[in-house]
Each structure stands twice: as C-alpha cells, then as structure tokens.
Amino acid sequence: MASSSEPSALPTLLVFRVRELRFLAALRERYRVLDFFTSGSPLAAFLAAAAGGADPPRALVTVGGDSVRVDAALLDAVPSLRFVHSTGAGLDHIDLGECARRGVGVASSGTVYSTDVADHAVGLLVDVLRRVSAADRFVRRGLWPLHGDYPLGSKLGGKRVGIIGLGNIGTLIAKRLAAFGCVICYSSRKPKESVSYWYFPSVHDLASESDVLVVACALTRETRHIVNKDVLAALGKDGVVVNIGRGPNIDEAELVAALKEGRIAGASLDVFDKEPKVPAELFSMDNVVLTHHVAVFTTESRSDLRDVTISNLEAFFAGRPLLNPVLHS
Amino acid sequence: MASSSEPSALPTLLVFRVRELRFLAALRERYRVLDFFTSGSPLAAFLAAAAGGADPPRALVTVGGDSVRVDAALLDAVPSLRFVHSTGAGLDHIDLGECARRGVGVASSGTVYSTDVADHAVGLLVDVLRRVSAADRFVRRGLWPLHGDYPLGSKLGGKRVGIIGLGNIGTLIAKRLAAFGCVICYSSRKPKESVSYWYFPSVHDLASESDVLVVACALTRETRHIVNKDVLAALGKDGVVVNIGRGPNIDEAELVAALKEGRIAGASLDVFDKEPKVPAELFSMDNVVLTHHVAVFTTESRSDLRDVTISNLEAFFAGRPLLNPVLHS
Known part of the structure; x- marks a missing residue:
C-alpha cells in the first residue's frame, strides 16, 4: 500500500x-x-x-x-x-x-443523526399520507391540465401512529407527530416511564391499533422481520408502513406482496433489505415513497x-x- | 334546464x-x-x-x-x-x-381546511429541504445501484422560517415547525400578541432574516406579488420558498428566473399563477417540489x-x- x-x-x-x-x-x-x-x-x-x-x-x-x-x-x-x-x-x-x-x-x-432521521421519517409519513411525491409526478407529467383523476390524501390529525422502538429517534418522531395531532402509540422492550404514549408489549397488537406503523428500532436478532406477514395483516388494508430503521426489520417480500394485493394502503421506505437493490414492483406504485437511505444525509x-x-x-x-x-x- | x-x-x-x-x-x-x-x-x-x-x-x-x-x-x-x-x-x-x-x-x-393545509405546507418544506421527492425520482429511475452523485439535504433544526401571514393556517404551520426546532419569524399586518415569534413589519426584512419563506396569507390587492424580485433577492441564494397561499402571491416569472439563475436555492409550490398551468421550466428542476393545489384535499x-x-x-x-x-x- x-x-x-x-x-x-x-x-x-x-x-x-x-x-x-x-x-x-x-x-x-x-x-x-x-x-x-x-x-x-x-x-x-x-x-x-x-x-x-x-x-x-x-x-x-x-x-x-x-x-x-x-x-x-x-x-x-x-x-x-x-x-x-x-x-x-x-x-x-x-x-x-x-x-x-x-x-x-x-x-x-x-x-x-437523530434529528435528521426523525425529520426524514416525518417527511416520509406526510408524503405517503398526503401524496406529495405522487402529486409532484402528476404535475411533472403534465397531467394537471387534463383534469385526470387524482385520489384524495389522508389527514394526519387523529391518526394513530405506532412507533416500533421508542429510542432517541423514535422519541423525536413522536414529538414531531404530536404537533400534527397524531395519537402516539409505541412498542419497545419495556414501557418508558418518561412518556405518556400508549405502550404495547407486542408489535402485533401495536399494528392492530395503528393507522401508521413507523419502524424506528435498531436491527438485532430480535428485530429482524419484526414487521412480518402477521403484523401487516394486523395493520390492515387502510394501514401504512414507514421504515427509517433497517431494511431487514421488515420482511420485504411480504411487504411487497401486501402492497401488490392491496392488503395495506401504502409504504414510505428509506431502507431496503438488499441495498442498493429496491424491489422493482415498487417503482410503478403511486402509494409508495422510496428514498435511498438518505435519512441521515444533511x-x-x-x-x-x-x-x-x-x-x-x-x-x-x-x-x-x-x-x-x-x-x- | x-x-x-x-x-x-x-x-x-x-x-x-x-x-x-x-x-x-x-x-x-x-x-x-x-x-x-x-x-x-x-x-x-x-x-x-x-x-x-x-x-x-x-x-x-x-x-x-x-x-x-x-x-x-x-x-x-x-x-x-x-x-x-x-x-x-x-x-x-x-x-x-x-x-x-x-x-x-x-x-x-x-x-x-386549516390543519390539512398546514400539514401539506410542512410536508412541502421537509420535502424541498430533505429532497424527498427528488430521492424518490432517483430511486425509481434505477440510479441508486449506479452510485450516482446525490446532493445532501439540509437540516430543519435551527432553520429560520419566515411565515408571511400568521392567520389560522400560518399559526398551525408555526406550531408544527417549532417541534422540528425551526426558529419562527413572521410578517402580518400587525404583530400577534398571543405568540412570541419574531415579528417583521416588512416582508423584505422577513426574507432577509429567513432561510425559508412560507407564503400563508390570503390573496388581496395588498398581497398580490408580495413575494417579488426584491424579496427573492433578500431571501438570497441559500433561501427556499414554500407557497400554500395563492399563486399570484408570488411574482411567478421572477421566481422561475431566480430558480433558473440559482439566485434562490429551491421552491415547493402547491399553487400557481395560472392554474392548472405550471411553468414548464420547473419540470426539469430537482430543487423544486410541485403539487397541484391539493393542500386542502383529504x-x-x-x-x-x-x-x-x-x-x-x-x-x-x-x-x-x-x-x-x-x-x-
């Protein structure tokens, strides 16, 4: 050398x-x-x-x-x-x-990185609920003057947001979303005494009670595929997933299948299972937002x-x- | 009939x-x-x-x-x-x-509409600073595996956000951005006694002291082109404009020229001067976010x-x- x-x-x-x-x-x-x-x-x-x-x-x-x-x-x-x-x-x-x-x-x-990741998570959540990047595509394709059909977005206020992992980043996400009038729920190894958010010991139960699931945990043996087929089923067809944790926190094949079959409503993802590979099926979906592991990049x-x-x-x-x-x- | x-x-x-x-x-x-x-x-x-x-x-x-x-x-x-x-x-x-x-x-x-418009404004602001929809385009075009150059985003925390019009919507925007650690400044006909944000009687002075300018006022004879060439110059080359008010609140031709010439850093726009017409020069810019007057649509x-x-x-x-x-x- x-x-x-x-x-x-x-x-x-x-x-x-x-x-x-x-x-x-x-x-x-x-x-x-x-x-x-x-x-x-x-x-x-x-x-x-x-x-x-x-x-x-x-x-x-x-x-x-x-x-x-x-x-x-x-x-x-x-x-x-x-x-x-x-x-x-x-x-x-x-x-x-x-x-x-x-x-x-x-x-x-x-x-x-914590505040930048939390900011990006909230940006992803607003985007997928309010269809910001989908609208941007609609405008850039010149579709507005044609008065094409455009689905309504979904209001943030009152939405139950379930945060998986209420560490430093998860807590900053919760603080931001509270200002939008979201109802914060979370799961973690044990309840945090310093917060009054609604605690669920089980991610499955958290998903059942959430409109949006935000993955904000570290990747460990225990949290690999913490969002699996059962959790996606519990989240349900109106539910949305945001991931700013690690790709393998989600069973990506199951997530893609659930999106394709309309078993969940949308996803906003900064991380993927095999980066820089992103499942090509997602590219044509208007109810997903895809960023390339940039939540930390400012x-x-x-x-x-x-x-x-x-x-x-x-x-x-x-x-x-x-x-x-x-x-x- | x-x-x-x-x-x-x-x-x-x-x-x-x-x-x-x-x-x-x-x-x-x-x-x-x-x-x-x-x-x-x-x-x-x-x-x-x-x-x-x-x-x-x-x-x-x-x-x-x-x-x-x-x-x-x-x-x-x-x-x-x-x-x-x-x-x-x-x-x-x-x-x-x-x-x-x-x-x-x-x-x-x-x-x-107020909370939806405020939420959309914050979504637009996070998007243009953190380049969310630009990243989404980057991923969908398959550029991530090519490790193409991708510019860093800009942190929200500490940014001085100047809100033009601190009415019902402007106040909700301020509340949300405060949770991101932004410093809130505003201009309006007169200072609001109920808030401690930094008041500027002049929009020009507000722009001089702001990193981001958010247009949240009604359209009246007085607020037509309230963001004009001078205000854009005061905002400067690192400044960003967000508009969820009305298109004619901004001198659109001057805004497009300032973006083309790099005299401001970016723009995130839900409204335009002659909707549904959007200046075609904007379609190729990666530092702008364009939505089609959907801030109220949920x-x-x-x-x-x-x-x-x-x-x-x-x-x-x-x-x-x-x-x-x-x-x-």
Missing part, C-alpha cells in the same frame, strides 16, 4: 468506505490512513498488509450498510485493533460480543459527524474517555 | 363547480340544485334562466380557483341572491365589497366540508346565524 511507505509519526488508522473527500482529508491530517476503499486490494490482503506493517493500526473507522463487517474474522486478521468508531447510525455491522470478549472499545456517532450532520469521529479518535489515542462509548476497551 | 321542471318544495340553490358526486347528492337531497357545471349552458344564459325561473335562487354555493367570480355582474344577473357559501379555502373569487353593499351574506368553510376534509356547507345553508334558509359568517346579510 502506498500509504504504508509514508514517513509518519502519526498513529495508524484503518478506514472503511469513508467516501467524503473532506472527511478523509481531515482524517489524513491527523492519522496515517490505511483506506480499504482506495487500496484496490481484496479485503484479506488489505488486512494482512495493515496487520504486518511497521505500525499496525489500533483504531478503525467504519460505516454501516453494505460495508465490511467487524466480526471475529476481521478482529483475528488485525489483532492490534483496540478501538472501532462507527460513523453509521446503526451498529448492526459490528459484532459487539466479539469486540467485548477481546476488549476492543466501540464508539458510535451518538445522536448526530450538510449539517456530515459536519457534525466529522467532528464527533475525530473527537472520539483523539480521546481513544489520548487514553481519555470516549464521547459516545458503546463498549469501553 | 332539466332541473327547473322538477316539482319541488325545496329551496332553489345555485351551484358552481361542486364536482364531488357525494357532495352534489347531499345538496340535491335538500335543495332544488341549479348546477352550472352540468348545465352545459354559457354563464349568462344559465344565470338568466335561474333568475327568470319560478323560484329564483336565494343561495349560491361556489368554490375558489378558476371558477366563476361572484362580482357585480353576477349579482346583477341574479338579484334574488341573498347568500353565498364558499367551499374554497380562500375568498379571493368573491367581491366582498359588492356583497356587503347589496346585503348579500357570505360564509366560508371556516377552518375545515378524505376527512371533504367530509367536514359537506357538513359545514350544509349547516351554513340550513342556517341561512332557517334565518339562523351562520356558522362561519364572513359577511352577515
């Missing part, structure tokens, strides 16, 4: 898929960056070269989604690693058990993300407490 | 452009409806026949937008009219001065509208006080 020959007193940093140039430049100012994305090497060769170099990396910056998984195999390949910082909003790409067993510290980007959150990542790295290398620890090393 | 030969003890009602069949049916149950839209007659002939019939109409139901104007000429043609109910959200199609002079009562549909508001229209008509014919009087007869 070109970078391994650089003379450098900077600590070595392993980087996966940080594609923003400004962010990479900020990292390169502070660290000897070994960047898998630009290395052109296969993963095993890249990791072997990093581990075998003069100053093997103690820290790793990674992202979620379709990037490399931080699992036993990776930690075995680079045993010098002592710290992993995730720039993604989720942590499902990191095997936290393996990190804990080896004493590898893990930090997340904390709540950098200029402001990018800047905050650079700051929090560098602060966590500096804390790790200085032996200070992490800002957003998930696991202490 | 076919309906004039019906034997009927029902009061006669003049109706313009109520196209919803269920609404028309509800009116026909209660009144002898003379419907211009289905009459097939030219306006003058239709009005002359109505005025010259055995039971000339005392009441009129009309809608806004591109429908017939209730002005001196119409009131002269049907001098029996004593009451006008507007089913539109605005009243700019009714010459209130002429109605007042002749003692013709006017009622509106009150606040039936199943729920349609049902509420039928109720309030019939209640006002019943009150008029029974000599009781109107529910939503604009002018007393």
Whole structure:
C-alpha cells in the first residue's frame, strides 16, 4: 500500500468506505490512513498488509450498510485493533460480543443523526399520507391540465401512529407527530416511564391499533422481520408502513406482496433489505415513497459527524474517555 | 334546464363547480340544485334562466380557483341572491365589497381546511429541504445501484422560517415547525400578541432574516406579488420558498428566473399563477417540489366540508346565524 511507505509519526488508522473527500482529508491530517476503499486490494490482503506493517493500526473507522463487517474474522486478521468508531447510525455491522470478549472499545456517532432521521421519517409519513411525491409526478407529467383523476390524501390529525422502538429517534418522531395531532402509540422492550404514549408489549397488537406503523428500532436478532406477514395483516388494508430503521426489520417480500394485493394502503421506505437493490414492483406504485437511505444525509450532520469521529479518535489515542462509548476497551 | 321542471318544495340553490358526486347528492337531497357545471349552458344564459325561473335562487354555493367570480355582474344577473357559501379555502373569487353593499351574506368553510393545509405546507418544506421527492425520482429511475452523485439535504433544526401571514393556517404551520426546532419569524399586518415569534413589519426584512419563506396569507390587492424580485433577492441564494397561499402571491416569472439563475436555492409550490398551468421550466428542476393545489384535499376534509356547507345553508334558509359568517346579510 502506498500509504504504508509514508514517513509518519502519526498513529495508524484503518478506514472503511469513508467516501467524503473532506472527511478523509481531515482524517489524513491527523492519522496515517490505511483506506480499504482506495487500496484496490481484496479485503484479506488489505488486512494482512495493515496487520504486518511497521505500525499496525489500533483504531478503525467504519460505516454501516453494505460495508465490511467487524466480526471475529476481521478482529483475528488485525489483532492490534483496540478501538472501532462507527460513523453509521446503526451498529448492526459490528459484532459487539466479539469486540467485548477481546476488549476492543466501540464508539458510535451518538445522536448526530437523530434529528435528521426523525425529520426524514416525518417527511416520509406526510408524503405517503398526503401524496406529495405522487402529486409532484402528476404535475411533472403534465397531467394537471387534463383534469385526470387524482385520489384524495389522508389527514394526519387523529391518526394513530405506532412507533416500533421508542429510542432517541423514535422519541423525536413522536414529538414531531404530536404537533400534527397524531395519537402516539409505541412498542419497545419495556414501557418508558418518561412518556405518556400508549405502550404495547407486542408489535402485533401495536399494528392492530395503528393507522401508521413507523419502524424506528435498531436491527438485532430480535428485530429482524419484526414487521412480518402477521403484523401487516394486523395493520390492515387502510394501514401504512414507514421504515427509517433497517431494511431487514421488515420482511420485504411480504411487504411487497401486501402492497401488490392491496392488503395495506401504502409504504414510505428509506431502507431496503438488499441495498442498493429496491424491489422493482415498487417503482410503478403511486402509494409508495422510496428514498435511498438518505435519512441521515444533511450538510449539517456530515459536519457534525466529522467532528464527533475525530473527537472520539483523539480521546481513544489520548487514553481519555470516549464521547459516545458503546463498549469501553 | 332539466332541473327547473322538477316539482319541488325545496329551496332553489345555485351551484358552481361542486364536482364531488357525494357532495352534489347531499345538496340535491335538500335543495332544488341549479348546477352550472352540468348545465352545459354559457354563464349568462344559465344565470338568466335561474333568475327568470319560478323560484329564483336565494343561495349560491361556489368554490375558489378558476371558477366563476361572484362580482357585480353576477349579482346583477341574479338579484334574488341573498347568500353565498364558499367551499374554497380562500375568498379571493368573491367581491366582498359588492356583497356587503347589496346585503348579500357570505360564509366560508371556516377552518375545515386549516390543519390539512398546514400539514401539506410542512410536508412541502421537509420535502424541498430533505429532497424527498427528488430521492424518490432517483430511486425509481434505477440510479441508486449506479452510485450516482446525490446532493445532501439540509437540516430543519435551527432553520429560520419566515411565515408571511400568521392567520389560522400560518399559526398551525408555526406550531408544527417549532417541534422540528425551526426558529419562527413572521410578517402580518400587525404583530400577534398571543405568540412570541419574531415579528417583521416588512416582508423584505422577513426574507432577509429567513432561510425559508412560507407564503400563508390570503390573496388581496395588498398581497398580490408580495413575494417579488426584491424579496427573492433578500431571501438570497441559500433561501427556499414554500407557497400554500395563492399563486399570484408570488411574482411567478421572477421566481422561475431566480430558480433558473440559482439566485434562490429551491421552491415547493402547491399553487400557481395560472392554474392548472405550471411553468414548464420547473419540470426539469430537482430543487423544486410541485403539487397541484391539493393542500386542502383529504378524505376527512371533504367530509367536514359537506357538513359545514350544509349547516351554513340550513342556517341561512332557517334565518339562523351562520356558522362561519364572513359577511352577515
């Protein structure tokens, strides 16, 4: 690797898929960056070269989604690693058990994304109920002057919105939707004492009592396919699904089938099972809204993300407490 | 007209452009409806026949937008009219001065639409800042797997939103956006004592201090082109315009020019100067959102509208006080 020959007193940093140039430049100012994305090497060769170099990396910056998984195999390949910082909003790409067993510290980007994700979730919900992007298509196709049929939207006020996962993001979604006059229900591992929303221990029961189901939970073994065929049936033909969690939180094949057969009324999705693949059946549906995992993407959150990542790295290398620890090393 | 030969003890009602069949049916149950839209007659002939019939109409139901104007000429043609109910959200199609002079009562549909319009305004604002419908186009065109460039959105929190017209709708918009962490500023004829938002007597000064300008005022002689070239210049190249008022509240040619030349950052529009005509230059822009005057259109508001229209008509014919009087007869 070109970078391994650089003379450098900077600590070595392993980087996966940080594609923003400004962010990479900020990292390169502070660290000897070994960047898998630009290395052109296969993963095993890249990791072997990093581990075998003069100053093997103690820290790793990674992202979620379709990037490399931080699992036993990776930690075995680079045993010098002592710290992993995730720039993604989720942590499902990191095997936290393996990190804990080896004493590898893990930090997340904390709540950098939370308000943006909550805002996007509400945007998706307003869009699918009030048919905003469908109307935009209608206008751009020149159909308005033809006075074509256009279905009415559905009012937000009074709608029962069931939020799956009332964590930081779910709570911000609830706060926003309350201002629209929505009735907030939720399910989570246990009821939150700080809120007065209607709690359901079961997602199935939550769906039965909801007009809109919003998936705002992390992806874990327990929450994979938490919205399945039964939950969609409980939601019913007038129900709408919004997903800003992770694609595999929903059984996507069942969701597509339910939409095709009119067993639910609509869906607004920022995440998908096999990104960047989106089921092609959805492209022709006017009652769905599709965005490409952009709920976290604003200029402001990018800047905050650079700051929090560098602060966590500096804390790790200085032996200070992490800002957003998930696991202490 | 076919309906004039019906034997009927029902009061006669003049109706313009109520196209919803269920609404028309509800009116026909209660009144002898003379419907211009289905009459097939030219306006003058239709009005002359109505005025010259055995039971000339005392009441009129009309809608806004591109429908017939209730002005001196119409009131002269049907001098029996004593009451006008507007089913539109605005009243700019009714010459209130002429109605007042002749003692013709006017009622509106009150606040039936307000929450729906406010919800749609917020949906438009989230969409244009967070690029929701642009992302939906990106996905449906199959561009995601190609990893094409996609511009970041802009965070809602901390944005200064200037609302032109803090009436019923403007106030509901402000309430919703406050939950997103937006900073609310406004202009109106005079400051509202009941709110703590930042007041600007001048729309130009409001635009200078705003990231987003939301047009939520009625269309009057004073508010025509209230967003003009100078106001757009004050808003600046990072500024965004949302319009759920009336098309002519904005100098549309200047808006299109400012968008084409990058002198403002984007626009989200539900209303246009010459509906259903939308300037074709906008169709290719990714930083605009276009909906076809649907901010009032939900199943729920349609049902509420039928109720309030019939209640006002019943009150008029029974000599009781109107529910939503604009002018007393």
